[in-house]
Amino acid sequence: MDLPDTPWSEAMRLEVPVVSAPMGGVAGGALAAAVSRAGGLGMIGMGSSATTSMLREQLGHVGGLDRPFGIGLIGWRVRDEPALLTTALEARPALLSVSFGDDVTWIGRAHDAGCETATQVADLEGALRAVDAGVDVLVARGAEGGGHGRPRVATLTLLAQILDRVEVPVLSAGGIGSARALAAVLAAGAAGAWLGTAFAACRESLLPDGARQAMIAAHATDTVTTRAFDVAFGYPWPAHTPERLLRNAFTDRWDGREEEIDGAAVDALHTAIARQDYRVAPVNAGQGVGEVTAVESVATVIARLAGVIHPADSR
Numbered sequence: 001m002d003l004p005d006t007p008w009s010e011a012m013r014l015e016v017p018v019v020s021a022p023m024g025g026v027a028g029g030a031l032a033a034a035v036s037r038a039g040g041l042g043m044i045g046m047g048s049s050a051t052t053s054m055l056r057e058q059l060g061h062v063g064g065l066d067r068p069f070g071i072g073l074i075g076w077r078v079r080d081e082p083a084l085l086t087t088a089l090e091a092r093p094a095l096l097s098v099s100f101g102d103d104v105t106w107i108g109r110a111h112d113a114g115c116e117t118a119t120q121v122a123d124l125e126g127a128l129r130a131v132d133a134g135v136d137v138l139v140a141r142g143a144e145g146g147g148h149g150r151p152r153v154a155t156l157t158l159l160a161q162i163l164d165r166v167e168v169p170v171l172s173a174g175g176i177g178s179a180r181a182l183a184a185v186l187a188a189g190a191a192g193a194w195l196g197t198a199f200a201a202c203r204e205s206l207l208p209d210g211a212r213q214a215m216i217a218a219h220a221t222d223t224v225t226t227r228a229f230d231v232a233f234g235y236p237w238p239a240h241t242p243e244r245l246l247r248n249a250f251t252d253r254w255d256g257r258e259e260e261i262d263g264a265a266v267d268a269l270h271t272a273i274a275r276q277d278y279r280v281a282p283v284n285a286g287q288g289v290g291e292v293t294a295v296e297s298v299a300t301v302i303a304r305l306a307g308v309i310h311p312a313d314s315r
C-alpha cells in the first residue's frame, strides 16, 4: 500500500492508517472484520437502537480474528443500558470509543481492561475536555461527516486547530472518501482517518440494498443535517447534535418543523422503513457520498483510498 504509516497506526499494528467508523445498523462484525483483515482498524458500531444482544451477535464475527478491531458506543445508550459497556470491554477491543455523552467513567474502566480509548469531538473545547478526561485518541469529526455529530467546524480546519493544541494522536473524520482527501489529512498530521460513509455501502455492511442504491445515486450536495428523524423516533439525542443524511421527502417536509411531526407521519415513516422506501426512510451519509459509486468490497475501497486503484479504473 502507498499510504504512509503513522506512529499511531504502527503502535496499533495497522498496515493502513484507516479506521472504519462505528455505524449503528451498518458497521456490524462482518464489516469490521473485513476492514481489519485489509490492514485497517474495523470498528463494530452500536447506534441509537443498539442492545447488548445485538452487540453479542456482531461480536461473533470477530471471534477468530487475528487482527485488532474496535467497538464504538453512544454515551447516552450506555447510560440507559450499562451492559453494553461491560460486554464491549469483555470482548477486549484494541480501541473502544464512546461518543456523545457526559459521563467519562468509561475511560478508566476501558484502561483497566487494557483498551485504548477514543471519542469524537466537534470543536477545540470538546477536544481539550476529552484530553483532560484521559482519552487516548481524539476523533476530530468535521461538519461534513455522516451520521450524528455537532456540525460546528469543517474537517480540515478542525483537525489543524486541534493538532496545534494537543499531544495525543488525532484521527480525522468527516467527508473523507478519496485518496486525495485521505492524503491531505495525513499530510496535515492526522494519526489516521476515521471513515464512515466510504464504507457504509460496502458488500460486507449491514445496510439494506435499497439504502446502498440511494447512496450510490447521491451527490455531495444531496445531504442535510436534521433532527427530524430523531424527533420522530423519540430518541433522546441532544438538540445540538443532529445527524447528516441523504435529503429526501421526509427531511423536505419536517426539517425545521419537528414539533409538528404527528402520529400519521411517524406511522408513514415506519412503513417506509419496513418497505425500504428511502424516499422517506433515513440513510445516514456525509458529503463524501459522491465518491460512493458502486457496491464494492472493503478491500477494493481501501485499495482506492491507498491510491493503489485509481477511481477511474474501478468504474
Ligand SMILES: Cc1cc2nc3c(=O)[nH]c(=O)nc-3n(C[C@H](O)[C@H](O)[C@H](O)COP(=O)(O)O)c2cc1C
Binding pocket: 021, 022, 023, 024, 025, 026, 045, 046, 047, 048, 072, 073, 074, 099, 120, 141, 144, 145, 146, 147, 148, 149, 173, 174, 175, 176, 194, 195, 196, 197, 198, 200, 283, 284, 285, 286, 287, 288
Ligand atoms: C451510516 C452511519 C452511521 C453512523 N452511526 C454512528 C454510530 O452509531 N456511532 C457513532 O459514534 N458514530 C456514528 N456515525 C458517525 C461516524 O462515527 C463518523 O463520525 C462519520 O461517519 C464520519 O464522517 P463520514 O461519514 O463523512 O466519513 C455514523 C455515520 C454513518 C455514515
